[in-house]
Each structure stands twice: as C-alpha cells, then as structure tokens.
Amino acid sequence: MSRDWSNLAETAELRLSEAVPLAHALVARLAELEGVRILFIKGPTAVALGARPPRASTDVDLLCEPSGLERLGMALERCGWRRRTPKNTADDLKHATKYLFDHSVHYIHDEWPCDLDVHFNFPGFLAPDDVVFDELWHRRTSVEVAHWPAPCADLLGQAAIVALHSLRDPQLSHTSPDLDFVADSLRRQDPTTVEAFLQLAIVTGSVETLRPLLEQLDAPSVESNVDPELLRRWQVRQQNAGASTTSWLIELRHRPWRQKPGLVRRALFLPTGALFSAHVGLPRTRRNIARLQLQRWSHAVRYLPRGVRAARRAEEQMP
Amino acid sequence: MTPGGAVWSRSPDVAFVDDGDRVVVLGLGEPSVSRPSLLSAEATDVWRRLERPLTARQVRGPMNGHIDPLGLGHLLEALQQLGFVRCD
Numbered sequence: 001m002s003r004d005w006s007n008l009a010e011t012a013e014l015r016l017s018e019a020v021p022l023a024h025a026l027v028a029r030l031a032e033l034e035g036v037r038i039l040f041i042k043g044p045t046a047v048a049l050g051a052r053p054p055r056a057s058t059d060v061d062l063l064c065e066p067s068g069l070e071r072l073g074m075a076l077e078r079c080g081w082r083r084r085t086p087k088n089t090a091d092d093l094k095h096a097t098k099y100l101f102d103h104s105v106h107y108i109h110d111e112w113p114c115d116l117d118v119h120f121n122f123p124g125f126l127a128p129d130d131v132v133f134d135e136l137w138h139r140r141t142s143v144e145v146a147h148w149p150a151p152c153a154d155l156l157g158q159a160a161i162v163a164l165h166s167l168r169d170p171q172l173s174h175t176s177p178d179l180d181f182v183a184d185s186l187r188r189q190d191p192t193t194v195e196a197f198l199q200l201a202i203v204t205g206s207v208e209t210l211r212p213l214l215e216q217l218d219a220p221s222v223e224s225n226v227d228p229e230l231l232r233r234w235q236v237r238q239q240n241a242g243a244s245t246t247s248w249l250i251e252l253r254h255r256p257w258r259q260k261p262g263l264v265r266r267a268l269f270l271p272t273g274a275l276f277s278a279h280v281g282l283p284r285t286r287r288n289i290a291r292l293q294l295q296r297w298s299h300a301v302r303y304l305p306r307g308v309r310a311a312r313r314a315e316e317q318m319p
Numbered sequence: 320m321t322p323g324g325a326v327w328s329r330s331p332d333v334a335f336v337d338d339g340d341r342v343v344v345l346g347l348g349e350p351s352v353s354r355p356s357l358l359s360a361e362a363t364d365v366w367r368r369l370e371r372p373l374t375a376r377q378v379r380g381p382m383n384g385h386i387d388p389l390g391l392g393h394l395l396e397a398l399q400q401l402g403f404v405r406c407d
Contacts, residue, residue: 008397012343012357018336022345022355025334029347078351111354148334148347 011111016058019114020044023060025148027116030075036068039136040145040152041119041161048143050185051158052178059115061104063136063153066129069120073105081107081116124164124234126226127205135203156197159186160206163213170238183216194219209234236310245300245307253311269293325406327395328372333403335366342366346402356401361394369404 014022024040031038042061046052064072073083084106103123107116125132141154153161159182166175166182186193198219201207205226207214224231248267255263272284275292282288300307329335332348342358344366358366368378379391398404 008359008362008394009344009356009401009403010359012355014343014355017338018343018355021336022334022343025345025347026350029334029350033350075351079353146334146336146345 014111014113016113017056019112020057020060021146023112023114023116024145024150026079027060027062027072027076028145028148028150030079031064031068031072031151034068034071034075036072037065037133037137038068038072038151039063039133039140039157040143040150041122041158042165044145045143045150045152046158046162048145049141049152049155049158051155051182052162053181057114059117061117061119063119063122063133065133065137066120069105069118072118073107076107076116076118079109080111081109084108084115122161122164123168123237124209125160125204125206126209126230126234127203132204135200139200155185155189156193156200159197160200160204160210163210164206167209167212168234168238179213179216183213186217198222205230239310244296245303246310249307249311268297270296324374326372326374327369327378327404327406329366329369330403330405337367344403348402356403362398365391365394365398366403372407 012018021044024044027038028040040060040062042052043057043059047054077083103121104117104119107118121129121132136153136157139154139157140151142149142151144150152158162178163182166179169175186197194217197217198207198214201210201214202222205224207222207224208226208231248263252260252263252267270293272289275289275296276282276284330346330348333344333346335342335344342363343355344358345355346353365378368380375388375391375395378395379388395404395406399406
C-alpha cells in the first residue's frame with residue numbers, strides 16, 4: 001500500500017534566521033517580475049561582501065529606485081505584506097520631519113517575523129535620490145541569499161551605507177566598531193579602492209557626511225558641493241535630533257501656543273496602532289498598552305536634557 | 320517517463336534555507352500565492368540528496384532503504400506538484 005505524502009510540506013512557522021534570507025528572495029523575485037530595480041543593503045549581503053561584521057539581522061533592508069516604489073509596494077501587498085503605521089504622522093511633525101531624514105517604508109506580515117525596510121533614499125547621501133540610486137546600481141553586484149540571487153550594492157556602496165548608518169547616530173554603542181570594520185575592510189582592498197570610494201562619495205554627495213571615514217582612509221581632501229542646508233540638517237540629526245523626544249521638542253518650539261496643548265497630548269498618548277507598530281504580534285491588551293506607554297515616557301524622561309539641547313541647536317542653526 | 324530513468328532536480332524557482340536542522344522552502348514561480356513550507360523528514364532527506372540532479376534510483380541510494388521505490392516515486396511526484404522539484 002502506498003504511503004500518504006500529502007503532509008510532506010506544511011506551512012512553516014518561520015524562525016527569524018529563516019525569514020530574513022527567504023524575504024530577500026521573495027522581494028528580489030517580486031522586483032524582477034515588476035521590472036523594478038532594487039538593491040539589498042546592510043544585512044546578509046553586506047556581511048557576505050565584508051562590509052559589516054557578522055551579525056544576525058532582524059529585518060530586510062533594500063534601496064528601491066524612486067520611480068518603482070509604488071509598484072513594489074503593491075506587489076508586496078498582494079503577497080499579504082502591509083505598511084506599518086508610522087510612529088508619528090506628517091501632521092504631527094511638520095517642522096521636525098526635515099531632521100528625521102524620512103527614508104523608508106516599513107512593511108510587516110503576520111506570518112513573517114521580520115520587517116521589510118524599503119528605502120527610497122539613505123540618510124547621508126545628500127545628492128538627489130535618483131543620482132544616488134543610479135550610481136549604486138551602476139556599481140551593483142549579486143549575492144546568493146537563501147540560494148537565490150539577491151542584487152545588492154557592491155562593497156564600496158555597502159561600505160558607504162554601513163558607515164553612514166554608523167555616523168548618523170554616533171552615540172549608539174555598535175556604531176564605532178562598524179565604522180572601524182568598514183575602514184579595515186577597505187584598507188585590505190587594492191590601492192585603487194580608496195580613490196574609487198572617494199569618487200563614490202563625490203557623486204552621491206557624501207564627502208562631508210563620510211568625512212570621518214575618508215580621514216581614516218587618508219583619502220585626499222576634496223571640496224563638497226552639496227546643499228549647505230541639507231548638510232546642516234544632517235549635523236543636527238547627528239546631534240540626536242533623530243530621537244523621538246527631540247523631534248517632539250523641535251515641533252513644540254515651532255508651533256503656535258494654541259496648538260501646543262494638543263501636540264503635547266498626542267506626544268504623550270500615541271494612538272494604539274502607532275504604539276504597537278514596532279511590536280508585531282504583541283497582543284493589544286490594556287496591560288501591554290500601559291507597559292508600552294510607560295516605556296515611552298521613561299525613555300522620554302531619560303532623553304529630555306539631551307533633547308532640549310538638540311532642539312535648541314536646531315533652532316540656533318536655522319539660516 | 321518512469322521515475323527510475325528520469326532525472327530529478329530542485330526547481331530553479333525555489334528559494335530555501337537549510338540550517339542543518341530543518342529545511343524551509345519558498346516557491347517563487349507565483350510569489351503572490353506562495354507560502355514558506357517546512358519539509359517533512361522524508362522530503363528533507365530527498366531534498367538534500369538533490370543537491371545535484373539525480374535519477375530516482377540514485378535518490379533512493381543505499382541509505383534510503385526505508386522508502387520503497389514506489390513510495391519514493393510518489394514522494395517525488397508530490398514534491399513536483401508543489402513546484403519544489405522538477406523531472407527532466
């Protein structure tokens with residue numbers, strides 16, 4: 001009698017270590033079918049190319065050509081992915097948003113334990129988005145992830161992205177080792193690498209933002225020709241303007257008095273959807289709502305002095 | 320074509336992760352209807368053997384005596400119906 005093979009494959013409850021590589025493959029395939037150019041950045045592709053220390057990833061990062069963002073998003077939604085509610089709405093943070101360097105759209109899926117972070121730009125590249133994408137695309141390579149070809153930024157592109165990610169939040173603990181790792185990795189390449197990296201920085205408008213790394217590499221000094229206002233915002237952002245507390249404080253300082261009470265109320269009590277946006281799968285019980293609100297308030301109190309200083313600096317540096 | 324003479328291989332439209340403990344595959348022929356699948360022990364055994372194209376006889380091999388030839392044929396056909404392997 002023949003055996004029943006109907007259960008030889010069952011829907012998998014994915015582990016994070018499986019979800020991240022499989023999601024790379026899924027997105028690569030969808031982009032291919034939609035004719036959208038994408039490049040995976042950070043994560044397993046950066047590790048494979050030697051631009052980031054080996055470290056488990058919790059999400060999938062990719063850079064999408066600006067004109068393909070909507071098509072890719074619709075393809076993802078047909079597969080059950082949905083846009084994660086932003087923590088703050090554009091209406092809430094009209095003034096602070098320019099310091100946040102809004103750069104990506106997050107997608108989540110009930111059956112996948114990882115997020116997709118679809119970037120339409122990468123903070124620190126101050127040239128226009130399409131110029132940056134075209135330069136990185138021109139230099140692209142491919143890495144096998146989950147036994148599937150994943151188009152990705154090449155070593156120099158990944159190095160720039162990992163470095164900019166580190167330099168954006170220099171106060172975070174993992175940033176300095178990542179920057180040192182990138183510098184060591186580039187030094188180990190052939191002698192033309194530093195010159196090529198400098199050229200990439202020039203084209204993508206990141207000579208100033210990558211300055212600490214370029215100095216570590218003893219790259220020749222060149223003039224930056226980026227918009228000074230963009231550079232100023234980047235510098236404010238580096239001084240902790242990205243922290244949520246600082247953003248709300250910047251916004252508060254710019255709003256008329258009559259709008260301040262409402263803004264304070266919204267800052268203190270986020271809508272439930274926004275509160276749980278980074279906690280997929282956590283039951284929306286009263287207890288969890290209270291716990292997440294308390295965590296936010298505790299974080300806000302801890303960052304309040306630094307936030308006030310950063311908000312003042314942002315205002316002082318206004319042209 | 321009989322399974323003994325045909326050559327079986329992994330479908331080129333499948334991404335997978337094998338961490339040594341278990342195998343999870345994702346068919347990408349039609350990604351909008353595809354979901355990650357965890358292979359059973361027998362299917363995992365066959366999947367790992369198909370690292371390179373093999374005939375059913377080669378898939379069975381000396382170590383797979385616990386699956387009779389007819390059962391192996393059905394298993395390969397079931398995997399083919401799921402789009403995970405193909406037969407040339």
